[in-house]
Amino acid sequence: MQHRFVGTGDPVEVNLVKEGGAWTYEGQRLEQYGERLKVTLADGSVHLAHAAKTGDVWWVHLNGHTFRWERMEAGASTKAKDGGLTAPMPGKVLEVFVEVGQTVIAGEALMVLEAMKMEHRIVATSDGLVTAVHFKANDQVSQGAPLLSIEEIN
């Protein structure tokens, strides 16, 4: 059985193999017993795994580490990467420092958001030209909302 997940990097294809009562992948082993999931790592250590799903995201806790894997339908393309900068979390725009047509350098402050009573600075990730500014001061933004678009200059 095949699954596709994306974490913080490139999407990963997982080809699950079922052997007897266990699932395996890349030398790791998982067994279901009763209500629980037991994982045996390649080094032989055994751990109880916790998993929970919300939306398309599987959260997994294993041996003190927590992982977040977004499940992608097989064949779905990876999300297009544009030069847009998105709101890291819901909040309010306090100030916008740039205008359409302005050139910016990597690290330059573009916007200040306020969330949870703290200020967060949105900075340019590369040198570029501002092609769109989607919000003005005092606007509310939701998590993931594109804030500005920047066309990269090489």
Added chain:
Amino acid sequence: MCINVLVANRGEIACRVLRACKEAGLGTVAVCAANDEGSLFTELADRVVMLQGDTIATTYLDQTQIIEAARSSGATAIHPGFGFLSERADFARAVADAGLIWIGPSPEAIEKMGDKMTARQTMRAAGVPVIPGEEVEEIDETAALEALRLAAERVGYPLLLKASSGGGGKGMRAVNDPADFEQAALGARREAVAAFGDGRIYIERLLSGSKHIEIQVLADAHGRTVHLGERECSVQRRHQKVFEEAPGPTMTPALREAMGSAAVAAAKAVNYVGAGTVEFLLATSGEFFFLEMNTRIQVEHPVTELVTGVDIVREQLRIAGGEAMSCGDLLIRGHAIEVRLYAEDAANGFLPAVGPLLVFRPPEGPGIRLDTGVREGDDVTPNYDPMLAKLIVWAPSRHEALQKMRRALDEFVVLGTTTNIRFLRELCDVPAVISGTTTTTTIDDEWPNGWSPATNEDLVAASLLTASAAESLGLHQRTKAGASSEAGEAPSPFQTITRRFP
């Protein structure tokens, strides 16, 4: 006398105070904004009064509404917790004027300490050393900026800009380069105005490599003022504490005595009554400087409770009732460490995170205490501070306390919302933390380019295996089927949210 305590707060600290009141046999009232309805703290109170309003300013900061809630619910005393109205002298005064008991120090003491600039002046007069720096009184923005700029030149760089009404890192900026000064000052002012309604800023020399040491004090109305030893809270990110311990790992009996005496002198200088904390910076030179006094219960009070055996909140209740404090001579036993669990993305500049707590499974076992205001099934929203819980451990020695903390953090399962648990766990392995030589810049020194989790390929592969197998096994559909078989009945909260396994 029948005392009913209204707790003018929410979340974790409301739970802590409500439980202490219950233990003391006092009646309890919680106040609750609409977006907190159903929160854990509301279930711990005898009565709940809903606050009308959509913002913090019109709910937990609305003095009139809270005092009216006390009147209508028959409360006779108000405990403010920390944050919100806890250090507002005008509120303390309004509470007293309404004929209610204020569980905290007098409005005069709050005023003198709460305004950081006045506090510096009071401490100087009382002979308590303060950090070199300057206060700027101008209110008008242009005049204030100009005065600040001139003061900054006299104080010298690097420096710290601090809001006179500040706290919790809000309205605070470190400035290393004069070129960054104006933007930093504007940002600090704006944050201070938004958070405290007061944009006045003062400047302190930035003493890098210093330790943050604070002394817990207790004073009753019978003339007794004592200190309960120190807490070390040097490990901070963005000026917010994340790792606190008692006793201080490098503390000596002589220094404890000197700092304790200074803290008691500071409290006495403002006729302090109640529980409070005097914060000091301990410079690399061995000199210590008064930072500020927090005239309220503090987030990290549990570490002191665990090593001294004093229940600080119970003492607050006792002192407010006019009784003498019950604690005897200071006796420090073993070692306690607290870490603050935040819903935040430590790998992404510690940005606050939101989401459901699909699984919230704290560690258990001897020597472990959890102070929290959430439980499994709750949602983490952007409405309030992202602190989820405080995990506190006690062990006979510091070495064993760190071992226990590592084990406890490894066992702590939170799924559905990004937390800083792994960051805290790795913090326990940082050499400066192991040796107890942490400073306020330890996190930046250890991870100059930001933190990202250390993982290994096997664990990553095993997590993918777990997610894939869980998907293939249809574990996420398990509870949907369960819920539909009981159609017609109100779904249990444990079923409606249980897309979780096990």
